[in-house]
Amino acid sequence: MIMTRHTISVLVNNQPGVLQRVAGLFGRRGFNIESITVGESEEQGLSRMVIVTIGDDKTLEQVTKQLYKLIDVINVVNLSSHPMVARELALIKINAKPERRPEVLGIVETFRAAVVDIGPDTLIVQVVGDSDKIDAMVELLKPYGIRKLTRTGATAMIRGSID
Incomplete structure (x- = not known):
């Protein structure tokens, strides 16, 4: 199992409690969040979270699938799989x-x-x-x-x- 650093962009509805639900999902999966930044995105009413974490690719794939199950999550992109x-x-x-x-x-x-x-x-x-x-x-x-x-x-x- 190879642990690598992942930078993930998560586009979410700007609603109370979304940050807590996203962070909680990482914790339940045993992923430590190294850093998380949240701010407005280019679309009104949507915020972008940039999360840096370390883990193996399989766990990251599972976390991504779980993120999409959260009602306020619009899009998830693994930025570290591209030049960034x-x-x-x-x-x-x-x-x-x-x-x-x-x-x-x-x-x-x-x-x-x-x-x-x-x-x-x-x-x-x-x-x-x-x-x-x-x-x-x-x-x-x-x-x-x-x-x-x-x-x-x-x-x-x-x-x-x-x-």
Whole structure:
């Protein structure tokens, strides 16, 4: 049984309780959700969930079939079976006394990130990219002292003209 990372797009009616039912289905199947993002879609009244999970292909197939049985689920697409673009956003608050800021700003520039807040002894850095990019930046900032870290989870779509 080969466990792989799957990114799934689920188009749903924008109704109370849909997120809970979808997440519950994953839990009952023994799938851990690594990240889930939900927001409006291109169609009014519909939301898109992008779920990142790890599991084998057979279990993913069963989860997909079960998702379609939920009344508010319109469409399910395994994005990771196609070339796709995936991005996360992270906000990282780090210790940064004025004398250490030039070093930190060098890292920020290298990652094409941005400083979005400056405090007397801290900086908040915003970085957008794939999970590996964010993980790499976090590792480089650890020696400065990360005070808080928050990540959005992935959002993704298929490249090119395929919907």
